[in-house]
Amino acid sequence: MHPVRPYWRALPGTQPEYLHPTYTSTAKRSPTRPLVRMPQTLSEVTGPIFGHDAVGAGPQDDLTKQHAGEPLGERIVVSGRVLDEDGQPVPHTLVEVWQCNAAGRYLHVNDRHDAPIDPNFSGCGRMLTDAEGRYRFVTIKPGAYPWRNHYNAWRPAHIHFSLFGRAFLTRLVTQMYFPGDPLLPADPIFNSTADPMARDRLVSTFDWETTEPEFALGYRFDIVLRGRDATPASA
């Protein structure tokens, strides 16, 4: 017997559904048949321990230091902790981030928004959490930008996050938003999660402790990955 300690299922409303009609791209890309529910096995409760050899070389946790000059925009520090649902830190796990520049333009061939590319900003960072699950990076505040989802549609400023955690089932890709952004109530992606408290947890908080004098404002964004029972299931 190889008992596994299963990871908890999401509380109702705390995760988006696949089909979210106001986000029009979901219409042709969300499954139409019911997902097949199955017990978690060793395959799902293990997962890649990945990226440890990919960080550390170069200023990957400082997106303002990846080119000859400094990028334009408001320099910020983003930090937080990666925890599981028991509040325990998730140490030494890979955090990948990407974002547009201060003008709202991604360095990507498919981004046709008529806003300037910043030759000093690529918008890509990665780091590992420390032993207490903490991460920190320096960047510039991303701009808002239009998209074609609906008339006069604008994405609120956001930074994309990708995290692994301990298992295949703890894998999380999400977006961090900024407090007080007037675009949040109208954004279908932000609003894809039904529970308003779950949405609010995607909004970083301005944080004096992270703010550095004469340098940059600080924002705090804690991330919680799926947790699991303390004892194995009998199955």
Next chain:
Amino acid sequence: MHLPATASQTVGPYFAIGLDALLRTDLAPADVPGRRVMIAGRVLDGDGAPVTDALLELWQANAEGKYAHPDDGQERAVDPRFQGFGRVSTDATGAFRFATIVPGRVPGPDGTLQAPHILVSVFMRGLLKQLVTRIYFPDDTANAGDPVLAFVPTERRGTLIARPEPAGGFTWNVILQGEDETVFFDF
């Protein structure tokens, strides 16, 4: 203490900026033991149109059926050269491909053994959270007794089984909607 897990959000159309640097299209260096295979396919949306901005991540055991992970308590050898993780993106035709070894059998629920399989997470613009599916190998007699395939309606199991190609390798597609919609799992 219970903190609800952070809500998932889509990777969006520009994930290549953040994630392409760590693509892993060849999971197994040449000296890793196991039967080497190439798996290729396409990702198609509800119109049958290619999804040109999808990302697939792969997770599998080594040829001995051991995961490179501390929670795999089996007394089998981990191969330090084989992490078991892959990450591939689709091209302008919606196509992807990766090279790996066929994994061994790993334990399933209630003392069963699972047939060789690769776990797949699918990310893309228009998916607010990843889809999770599996790749099985054709003509493996273990498929008939696989405890996970047993949860899948018989007529849909074929979507999880790769197809052998005459020239070698396997084809396995991700069909997001419709008659041949791929089976996706819920945990």
